[in-house]
Amino acid sequence: MKYHILFGLLSAELGLLATLHLQSAPSAERLQSELADKRALVSKLGLTDLALWTEARYTRHPSQADRFAAFQDFPSSIEHFPAGSIIAPPEPLRMPVEAGSAPSRHRAP
């Protein structure tokens, strides 16, 4: 029966995915054990960001970016770097700071 072949194929795919997933458990464990070491490093050096994109300040340090660094042309425009197609503008750039703590960027609250 052809539908047995179909079900067999689907189960094989699921099985393969499950196997891959189970195999990643040891590496997840390893990452977990390295986590404490990484945190020690972060804490010692006072790091704030992942060293992924080095092409611009706000891609190297998204959490430290100027308030309109990502908006080179107009607010909410997608900036020119390819990384911009992968990452969204940092949250602090999109959310007005809580009322009273700082003047809002464009409008009065």
Add this chain to the structure above:
Amino acid sequence: MSREMITLENVTRVYNQGRPNEVRPVDEVSLDIGHGEILVLKGPSGSGKTSLLALIGCMIRPTSGRILVAGRDVAKLPERFLTGVRRDTFGFVFQQLHLIPGISVLENVMLPLYPLEIGFTAAKRRALELIEQLGLAHRKGFKVEALSGGERQRVAIARALINAPQAILADEPTAHLDAGLSGELMQIFETLRGQGKTVVIATHDPLVHDSPLIDRVATMRDGRILDGDG
């Protein structure tokens, strides 16, 4: 009344009603078809044979008039019930056969059973029986396009019979057959009549309507049945 299997009362079918291109392929036709008879609808092409066959077989609804199948008026049934009546009562053999290429003879014959609540094994057994009866056992795994014209015709008949219908409706069944094969076909129809089935054949082939095996001929012209025949 209940003696008749199918009764048509003043059945008319109109296309494009009220427009300049209005046509009436079937016009005020009344016809009784009995159990276990072979009826031939004879007439030139365009005389409305195919439309009448479609009306008898519940493929289309009449614009006006009544169609009684086993005493039940089917003209006003909603589509789902109409489909039910159609597949319980009729088996069709189309002029172009309309077999599905690329799949086997067996699958083609089983096709009408797929949407029904019947087990695959039972469906297959029934199909194999019919294939055997029609002398196609050695061809059951073949794809239909590998078959000869006469063999294809028999596959189409097997498919029409798979629902164990009371009536077989055939539209120009000999159109693609030579004289010898046409004769064989008529033998098959006679066998079916022997099993108590009704056979309605639309044709303009003299080999069919002059055949001694048929019970009755109704001649059609311009959507009407000529007097003295109905």
Add this chain to the structure above:
Amino acid sequence: MGSYHLGRHLKILEFALSSMLRRRTKNLGLVLVFAALVFLLSSIVFLTGALRTEALATLEASPQLLVQRAMAGRHALIPLDYGELIARLPGVGSVTPRYWGYYYDIYTGANYTLLGIGDQGLESPGSTPLRLVEGSFIMPGQRRVCLIGEGVARVRGTRIGGMVSLRDARGWMQEYEVIGLFASPSRLLTNDLILLPEADLKAHFGMPDDRATDLMVEVYNPHEVDNISRKILERLPDARPISHAEIQRTYETLFNWRGGLLLAMFLGAMAAFMILAWDKATGLSADERREIGILKAIGWETSDILELKLWEGAALALVAFLAGVTAGYAHVQRFGSELLMPVLEGWSTLFPAIDLAPQLDPYALGVLFSLTVVPYIVATVVPSWKAAITDPDRVMRAS
């Protein structure tokens, strides 16, 4: 062939598969295109998911509160006086200046992040020695030495004992001896880092003595961080506090599946277009329409035909979806997302290899499923619906 009792659904599925096997080449092609699309999308989902988890976990230890200074809308060096003022606020522990900056290396075309570490950073009591450092760490009072990240070591072709020369603010070449490397497990954090003694860094960049890059503020009660930020802003209107929670939130949204959506939409639109164009060209052909007519004529109901098309679409889409997801998983897990790297790297000269365990996030997979499988099934069923509602007698007239 055993005694199967199949419901009508399984029989229709059976016919759907028979039917698909007849158009082997076309369907195989569709599976491949579909799987390739899912592969790309799921790779992105797995990769960004793993990156987010990694960022949130490791940056858990990042400073509670950072205070920067903004001048004319941009980050500017912050006077150390600010730190004294902040340190006097109730609830504030220590205030530590951070010295860091960027360096564009014309020889390799790469940007490095230079980070200074002060003596107090070296001698924090009770802290265990850093395990992710090969070689040695900077000793108090040590000068003209550096620790470098894996990426810097690679593009500079240098190792422990080698030298890194950098042009300083006056245009002079300064040489720093490499005494340690940040080990590769830390590369997501340290790939482009050059760690220098604080004094060297200040001299290198020519920073005024009374300024720092920004200030790390220790807050005793983590719940008070927002309050303290507000107080800092009241006293120092040109300051810009960045709380730990904000950093976490940044990474929470940065690698959120919507983040990849721009790319996803682009790829999706392209693939959808390809599938559609192809399907339009070869799709619900006269043949298929004729077959639907035949099925109608031999007693199939409209709903049976829709079910047939549903099975056809679902079988193809599910096989392709699972194949794509599995391949995407393997791609991220086994092959370091190699195919995504050209896109992901962007214009970064230094980009770390990413070796992370992907996660099967049901939410992300659900989104992926509804973005790919669902539209495909709809796209297969809807056109046949039009063909399926035609009168069954059509087929008697077709020649």
